[in-house]
Amino acid sequence: MRVRIVGAGPAGLYLAVLLKKADPSHDVEVVERNLPDATFGWGVVFSEGTLGELRDADPETHVEITDTFARWPTVDIRYRGRLLRSRGHAFSAIGRRRLLQIMQRRALGLGVGLRFETEVSDVNGLAAEADLLVGADGVNSLVRRTYAAEFGEQVAPQGCKYVWFGTDLVLDAFTFIFKRTDAGIVQVHAYPFDERTSTWIVECPETTWRGLGFDAMNEGESLAACEALFADELRGHHLLSNRSLWTSFPLVRNDTWHRPGIVLLGDAAHTAHFSIGSGTKLAMEDAIALSQALVRHPRDIERALLDYELERQPVIERFQQAAGESAAYFTRVERYAHMDPMPFAFNLLTRSGRVTHANLAQRDPQFVRVLDAWFPGGGLLEPGAVAPPPLFAPWKAGAVELRNRVVRASAEPDRLPALARSGAGLVVAGPVAVTLDARISPDTPTLDDDASAAAWAALVDDVHAARAAAAVSLTHAGRRGSTRPPTHGADVPLRDGGWPLVAPSPIAYAPRMPVPRAMDAGDMARVGQAFAAAARRAAGAGFDMLEVDMGHGYLLASFLSPASNRREDEYGGELVGRLRFPLEVLDAVRQGWPEDRPLAVRLNVMDGTRRGLQLGEGIAIAGDLAEHGCGLIHVVAGQTVPEAAQADYRRGFLTPLADRVRAEARVPTLVGGYITTPDEANTLLGAGRADLCLLDVPDTDLERELVAAAGEEVAAAMAVA
Amino acid sequence: MRVGIGLPNTIPGVDGPVLVDWARRADAGPFSTLAVLDRLAYDSIEPFAALAAAAGVTKRAGLATMIAIGPLRNTALLVKQAVSVDALSGRRLTLGLAVGARLDDYETAGVEHRGRGARLSEQLATLRDGDDLGVRPNLRLLVGGMTGPAFARMARYADGYAHNGGPPRAFARAADSARAAWSDLGRPGRPVLWGQGYFALGDEEAGATYLRDYYAFTGPFAEKIAAGNLTSARAIRDFVRGYAEAGCDELILFPTVADLEQLDRLAEVVS
Structure with a gap:
């Protein structure tokens, strides 16, 4: 040859x-x-x-x-x-x-x-x-x-x-x-x-x-x-x-x-x-x-x-x-320049995704031990101290302390106690509708009267009994409401027994979905009051944390996005206008929610479409929400419109967004996005890309994985405590 | 994981008797499902017609499009075709839909290529909302495609995902995306995951020639697809194991040579 x-x-x-x-x-x-x-x-x-x-x-x-x-x-x-x-x-x-x-x-x-x-x-x-x-x-x-x-x-x-x-x-x-x-x-x-x-x-x-x-x-x-x-x-x-x-x-x-x-x-x-x-x-x-x-x-x-x-x-x-x-x-190192040396170094070492918490612990146990010991206290390093990995470090906000950073969520209220027993530090009930006509489907639970509040209180007690904290995610479905249950699909309209939809502008969400009515001042006042009332009931039911849903194209998110908000009044137009109603709702909720319990927002930080909300605006919004009393941003993206061209469902797809919100708006973040292993969670938490991690694992695997990841001593300590 | 077999409906020159014999013999074999591919501007038998013929001579196996190119078809007629095959087969249809990969299919159909994704979403919404069109509510829908919007569409309207082939690690990556999208859209549980591969047991060269021709529109990629053709019992077993480990629920093996002997050999390997 x-x-x-x-x-x-x-x-x-x-x-x-x-x-x-x-x-x-x-x-x-x-x-x-x-x-x-x-x-x-x-x-x-x-x-x-x-x-x-x-x-x-x-x-x-x-x-x-x-x-x-x-x-x-x-x-x-x-x-x-x-x-x-x-x-x-x-x-x-x-x-x-x-x-x-x-x-x-x-x-x-x-x-x-x-x-x-x-x-x-x-x-x-x-x-x-x-x-x-x-x-x-x-x-x-x-x-x-x-x-x-x-x-x-x-x-x-x-x-x-x-x-x-x-x-x-x-x-x-x-x-x-x-x-x-x-x-x-x-x-x-x-x-x-x-x-x-x-x-x-x-x-x-x-x-x-x-x-x-x-x-x-x-x-x-x-x-x-x-x-x-x-x-x-x-x-x-x-x-x-x-x-x-x-x-x-x-x-x-x-x-x-x-x-x-x-x-x-x-x-x-x-x-x-x-x-x-x-x-x-x-x-x-x-x-x-x-x-x-x-x-x-x-x-x-x-x-x-x-x-x-x-x-x-x-x-x-x-x-x-x-x-x-x-x-x-390396192009964005500047944004991490406020970080303490330990997480800064760990973020550097794990930058390409090839080094993780677990494999660094194999190579350099001492480094990871120092990181783990640093993590919960933010700088208190005691010689010889052994701490659990970041996922199992407690998290404190106001009067609430989570025993670990594992967050699990369910739309089905009955599953919450089981999730708490599986070892999660925080379980989120949601989405929970603030009124009947705020529901996504007939299956969406509500928190709109004293009877439902009593039922929630019982569930919260069960969650507390399993030593987990309970959060509720309050939503209004907006133009994504009145659909069939999620077992049948998403955004498939209810044929019988549906209810009228409201939105910032009269634009249907998806094919065959009804055109919503544009909200007027009276509608906005009623929705604001409903959120505030639900927040008071949530507090009464004993929830430790409250999340206001401004994500995924539901009502408040649809105000934020220029793709769904075409209003010409003071609630539309530039970002300050589009943010006005969601901020009013947040302020109303803040009134009804105890000072010392954390208030979170599930926020779409970008829509993934050219005419929608861009990440820079999303980060700016996170900063504004923090000024209005939001202490945790649950970062989500997309779904503002059904055909978002930039949607990208890679494993951990929301982590880079949470990282940017945390580094630039300097607000604690909760991140999900198909994170299925404790190692992924330890890595992103240790590197300071988020503060809490929504794990996506089949229920049956969770306990086993958590125990394996925490190490036997921690598991034993958890069992004793 | 269940293993199904493809009907040779897109292998040029296949006639009715071969297709019907193939279906009959597959139904008697160890295969869970008989599936078809879809190509308009190519010597092939229309997928719903092929499944209708198969429905007449089979009793047991599921029937599936893997996938049919939805946007090429008028929505009402697509629904009618699917509902008819489902009825003829005694409710054995799994309907897989995607936008397809070939521009010339769209040109031949006289359908705009632009906007194909949104049109597929409309069709899926219609199928999901289609009790008045005779669609049974539990008709199983699969959606294929590799883009973010395709995964979102799958998670919004379908019961599962139809992968377009490749080595197990490529399937595993797509499966992750499918599960991630499913969870993001708030669907309970997990999506059903279907995979596919090509095989030729014995007449390797004829199989490769067919794949090079079928995928000529992909340019240099056609050679890679042809090289991925499973041509030995061992290659098939490794492939089946790889897909099972990656979480595949149903794997369809498509013939690249339309000879009944191929079916018998595959039956031996997978049973």
Whole structure:
């Protein structure tokens, strides 16, 4: 087989080595436009998982690579003058130049042709003279660009502005530095890669970058400026430039990585943001997968290329997802700058979704112990203290203390005591309608008279007997009312026995749903009074917390959204108008609800449609609600209109929204969004993305999972207490 | 998890007798359901017609569209077709609906491609609200699709989700989204989850050729679908196990070669 590889980076050289090793009769040549020792950048990082694969694929290069590796188990986080260390990790790194030398020597020894300083101008011509042409020519791949349409190429900038320096300061840990400047936070990702040198990447959002004048500096000036900025951390050492220029990271994706006789490898096919340090790892794994596929299908190159792509694409998608989360985290670090060092560091470590509370506890039990001990007290660290994980830390608001952060909700009142007995700290009854004509369906429970209040009081007693707190979520269905029970569907109108609907504007919610009547002043006054009356009855029934429903397109949410509120009076128009009635209701509820019991709002922070409420407005609303006495935002999104184009039902889909509300409006948050495991909950709570977590697990599994997650001591303590 | 089999209604050249024999023999076999695919601008037998024929020669197995492209059809006629197959089969129909993936089906039907999602929602609302149209209230509805609005539509109107195929991990991810949407819409319990895969036991190349042709409109993706064709007993067993572990309730295996021997071989593997 005649193979021509464009690009003598790690991917191209490694593929050449593996192919030639598998069959010395292959004619393999690598074409590179630069000199053998020319390379951008400094050191590259590997994880232990990759090393095993390298050993299996080619023991010779594996030995040489690992002999020169810098290895370390520690992540250092420098933030607000504090140094936090997390141990138990397994990083290793090597100078990029050194890695290439090893590969080049091995390739030459096996009889691979290496042509340096050779510019490829005619990709088609090169392809025509080979059985297989490999585009291993990096992020700006000529091979990819030549067939951009066929590959379905997509390239877009991702994350912050960054510049890749070296330094003669030899670090002993993967080091993150967060440096406050007048223009915002600038961060460093640094790690050692040989006995003399470390990689030192500086990055910041574009606004900060401009604010610090980096946009107007040349290479030397920006090096000097970064050296001055990090003078303390560099401890007298210098930054080193290797054509180190500020740039944006290009996210490369392709619909497919091969066409007849041509295949893309490594960065040419896909990139993953440098902040998860996986680019070289992925490129070399690509080379292994492709060489193995070609061995499996010696006479069918097309089948081999397809196999390679089928094997690698799901892996790459996972890394690109994680890398995207990581890149996005670094663009918004500024918003977390108010956080205490422990949750700040845990938020950093868990940013990409690959590290969780449970797996960090395996790697670095000490770090997690400190986090857990810090968590409930917010800074009180007693030496040797052992605390349960965040999900089992108590939560206090006013006179109410929850024994843990587990929240469970049910629309069926009879299920509440069982949920409380299953170990939840808070059970939420809801939605509960404030009047009969505020119901969603005939099944919706109400809290509209003394008889219903008495029934609720009995249920609350049962919940309290199981040592859980009880909340009620008060709703008015608005234009989503008068539907059949949820067993039959949602928003399917009642045929018989329905009731008239009201809404801010006369627009039907969904197909076949009736057109609601636009509310007048009298309607608004009645609804406000109904909420206030229900709040008084809820207090009397002994509920510990009250939630006002401004979510999912029900009445109050439909006032907030421009997609459903087209009023031209003072209750519509700009946000201040759309917020007016929901705020009046909240104020009325506040009057009827005891001062010392927490008042929450279930708030749609975005609608997920272009003409609806946007997240920025949602965060602003959360701030306004807090000023009116709301102490907890239960973050929800969507359903304002039934066909919301941006709906995205990934696992934990509401967590990023809760995180933004909590960080920017500085209001405690309750989050659900299909969180099914205690580990997910511990991770998001420990990282400060929310304060309480609505778990979505089948009832039968809950108790078992909670007990397993809390650890036996905690379970025993819970049973005794 | 239950395992059903597809009727070969979208394999070019399949005639009535083959389809009817296939249905009869499948009903006598270990399969829970007989399911059909839907394509307008392709050599195929219309799904409701195929199920009607199957209804006449079967007694036991469920009948399902997996899926039918709702928006191609006038809503009243769609409801009438579904209700009729349900009646002919003695209430054995599970109706799976989605928007489909091919523009040319819409062009052939003379139906706007834009707005297809909202039109499907109207059809689903009609089916759910359709006692006056003769739809029995417990007619099982499934909805397919991979977008957020599709999952929301499923959770709003349907009883479960119809996945469009792929390896078990792809199904598992979609199943998570289906459960998340279900919970978000306030539906009690969990959605029913249906999966599907393709098989060819013995005539691998013919199966791959059919899949490449059937999915030619997806460009390079067609090769990947063809490569996913299950061509050995072991591949099928692994696939069945993977889907069961991912929480699938009913898995439909669609033939890619319309030879009755295929059905017998599959029956051996899954029984």
